[in-house]
Amino acid sequence: MKNYIIRRVLMLIPILLGISIAIFLIMQLIPGDVVSGILGIEETPELRAMWEKKLGIDKPLVTQYFNWISGVVRGDFGESFRTGAKVFPEILWRFSISAELAILACIVAWIIAFPLGILSALKRNSFIDRIVRVAALLGVSVPGFAFATLLILFLALVFGYYPPIKYVSLMQNPLKNLEIMILPAIVLGSSMAGSVMRMTRSSMLEVLRQDFIKAVRAKGAPERITIMRHAFRNASIPIVTLVGMQIGILMGGTVVIEQIFSIPGLGQYLLTGIFQRDFPIVQGTVLFMATIYVIINLLVDILYTYIDPRITYS
Amino acid sequence: MGHLLEISNLKISTPRGKNLVPLLDKVSLNVPKGQCLGIVGESGCGKSITATSLLQQLPYPLRVTEGTTAFDSFQHGKVDLLTLPSKKMRNIRGREIAMIFQEPMTSLDPIFTIQQQMFEALQFHFPRMSHKEMLDKCLSMLVKVNIPRPEQTLSSYPHQLSGGQLQRIMIAIALMNDPRLLIADEPTTALDVTIQMQILDLMNELKESNDAAVLMITHDLGVIAETSQHVAVFYAGHIVEEAPVMELFHHPQHPYTKGLLKSISSLSGDSNLLYAIPGIVPPGGSWDAHCRFAARCEYASEKCLKDVPALTEVASGHLCRCFLHRQEVEA
Numbered sequence: 001m002k003n004y005i006i007r008r009v010l011m012l013i014p015i016l017l018g019i020s021i022a023i024f025l026i027m028q029l030i031p032g033d034v035v036s037g038i039l040g041i042e043e044t045p046e047l048r049a050m051w052e053k054k055l056g057i058d059k060p061l062v063t064q065y066f067n068w069i070s071g072v073v074r075g076d077f078g079e080s081f082r083t084g085a086k087v088f089p090e091i092l093w094r095f096s097i098s099a100e101l102a103i104l105a106c107i108v109a110w111i112i113a114f115p116l117g118i119l120s121a122l123k124r125n126s127f128i129d130r131i132v133r134v135a136a137l138l139g140v141s142v143p144g145f146a147f148a149t150l151l152i153l154f155l156a157l158v159f160g161y162y163p164p165i166k167y168v169s170l171m172q173n174p175l176k177n178l179e180i181m182i183l184p185a186i187v188l189g190s191s192m193a194g195s196v197m198r199m200t201r202s203s204m205l206e207v208l209r210q211d212f213i214k215a216v217r218a219k220g221a222p223e224r225i226t227i228m229r230h231a232f233r234n235a236s237i238p239i240v241t242l243v244g245m246q247i248g249i250l251m252g253g254t255v256v257i258e259q260i261f262s263i264p265g266l267g268q269y270l271l272t273g274i275f276q277r278d279f280p281i282v283q284g285t286v287l288f289m290a291t292i293y294v295i296i297n298l299l300v301d302i303l304y305t306y307i308d309p310r311i312t313y314s
Numbered sequence: 315m316g317h318l319l320e321i322s323n324l325k326i327s328t329p330r331g332k333n334l335v336p337l338l339d340k341v342s343l344n345v346p347k348g349q350c351l352g353i354v355g356e357s358g359c360g361k362s363i364t365a366t367s368l369l370q371q372l373p374y375p376l377r378v379t380e381g382t383t384a385f386d387s388f389q390h391g392k393v394d395l396l397t398l399p400s401k402k403m404r405n406i407r408g409r410e411i412a413m414i415f416q417e418p419m420t421s422l423d424p425i426f427t428i429q430q431q432m433f434e435a436l437q438f439h440f441p442r443m444s445h446k447e448m449l450d451k452c453l454s455m456l457v458k459v460n461i462p463r464p465e466q467t468l469s470s471y472p473h474q475l476s477g478g479q480l481q482r483i484m485i486a487i488a489l490m491n492d493p494r495l496l497i498a499d500e501p502t503t504a505l506d507v508t509i510q511m512q513i514l515d516l517m518n519e520l521k522e523s524n525d526a527a528v529l530m531i532t533h534d535l536g537v538i539a540e541t542s543q544h545v546a547v548f549y550a551g552h553i554v555e556e557a558p559v560m561e562l563f564h565h566p567q568h569p570y571t572k573g574l575l576k577s578i579s580s581l582s583g584d585s586n587l588l589y590a591i592p593g594i595v596p597p598g599g600s601w602d603a604h605c606r607f608a609a610r611c612e613y614a615s616e617k618c619l620k621d622v623p624a625l626t627e628v629a630s631g632h633l634c635r636c637f638l639h640r641q642e643v644e645a
Binding site: 230 | 422471487
């Protein structure tokens with residue numbers, strides 16, 4: 001197990017190297033660069049040369065890449081071209097916001113998805129099951145931005161409620177922070193809930209057909225124990241896989257939803273970086289997201305061994 | 315002798331479109347106290363659903379559409395298992411009626427240890443039992459079913475044990491609370507031939523020592539011969555013949571029973587070929603108003619294609635559903 005984890009972490013290195021090179025090259029392909037963004041109409045060849053020298057983008061691509069990556073290895077992700085601020089602390093701060101949003105979205109999703117998915121499997125083909133399945137389909141298929149817009153409009157027109165625009169951190173004012181986070185969490189959570197609900201339903205149906213469920217009931221088990229201790233735990237492996245992937249994606253920030261609700265998360269940071277051709281921001285953020293994603297997948301793989309004793313890694 | 319369980323006119327159906335298609339058609343059976351009743355028949359003739367309906371465990375979307383049962387429960391008196399409220403049903407499951415399933419490999423939850431799963435059988439009925447008491451009880455049960463190294467087995471997961479061991483554990487779980495009725499649904503079918511006999515011997519032994527009645531469901535007349543006192547032969551959703559075990563083996567009346575007996579492979583037989591009854595069991599929904607075996611029967615006459623024969627007594631305690639039997643008795 002220990003060896004397995006070490007191997008998986010070591011495998012992270014080539015993955016991240018590959019990602020960093022790919023992103024570096026892709027950024028070169030985007031027309032326009034940071035200097036024309038900074039200078040605008042005042043651009044002259046002299047000013048441009050000065051800025052390029054200042055930002056270090058006058059050097060050959062290979063040199064630029066190695067300068068950057070050697071900093072990353074030492075924990076220095078460089079500074080923003082635009083503001084000169086260190087990138088890494090900014091990423092960490094924004095990650096804490098995206099992670100909070102992701103956790104809230106998961107809570108929303110699970111509160112909806114697990115009970116309804118289980119209920120839907122138990123009452124297969126009943127009226128409740130049909131309602132749940134339609135709701136799940138809506139959750140999966142309605143795009144987040146559409147639901148977000150409708151939700152904001154609905155609250156504004158019917159209740160005259162406008163969500164706060166200025167971000168307040170959890171430490172400053174937890175309640176105010178929750179008020180800001182809850183709407184995007186509901187939007188993200190409901191789309192997660194759709195797919196989790198469908199997975200819960202189908203996985204539960206699969207397990208409920210198994211012989212050992214009959215055998216547990218034949219021992220005189222109360223339904224609650226049959227369903228929760230035996231059926232749901234066995235059904236949870238594919239659900240954990242799905243949820244793990246969703247968390248991985250959410251932790252990296254959600255560009256559109258953060259934009260709509262003006263949440264200063266990682267997604268927004270990345271978007272700003274791309275718009276302004278701010279290469280250190282983009283490169284750093286993408287690398288960070290990839291790391292988070294891989295780590296969460298590793299955690300999911302480790303979690304499997306706790307759920308199912310038949311799964312071992314050697 | 316009093317009957318522990320009486321089943322009368324049990325009918326089980328499955329919805330198909332707007333209709334209900336019968337899968338089991340008015341089956342009546344009695345299980346006497348402390349005896350073993352065997353149910354034998356090919357796959358799909360309604361043996362297993364008869365058993366599962368008794369514990370209210372029919373697979374979706376099957377349902378009981380007719381019939382009653384009378385089970386002599388020591389907790390609730392005479393009860394109809396088919397309509398018993400779920401709370402009382404849970405008191406009976408695992409305590410008064412236990413079940414052993416066909417597939418020991420899939421009948422235990424793969425993510426719990428044997429100990430956790432054996433403990434459950436006690437906890438569900440005696441929630442106040444101490445850990446020590448449960449442990450002692452489980453160990454003694456494992457010894458009873460001849461599991462070597464019981465302590466080690468308790469801490470194992472199902473995938474670490476063999477099919478034979480798992481079936482012994484299933485039997486141990488089933489007999490944990492000294493049930494009055496043990497339903498065994500093809501308990502040896504999934505096992506190696508060498509293990510089958512051991513499991514049957516074990517079941518016989520434990521039945522004797524616990525004074526439990528057994529409902530033995532199998533497609534194997536050999537198993538019936540080993541275990542049962544009384545046999546019911548099922549065909550296409552109803553009973554075609556019912557008799558004490560020796561009577562059935564020595565004087566089979568129904569052509570289907572004869573076919574089954576002939577198809578047992580025999581070492582002393584002079585033919586190298588295995589006998590097989592031609593054709594297949596007509597599935598539920600395709601039962602016409604005549605003898606359901608007629609299409610496969612070598613003795614079928616015109617009468618057999620016109621009427622459904624009734625289950626009638628041909629000798630004392632021997633029932634048969636065939637138009638032929640009278641001529642045969644005379645002959």
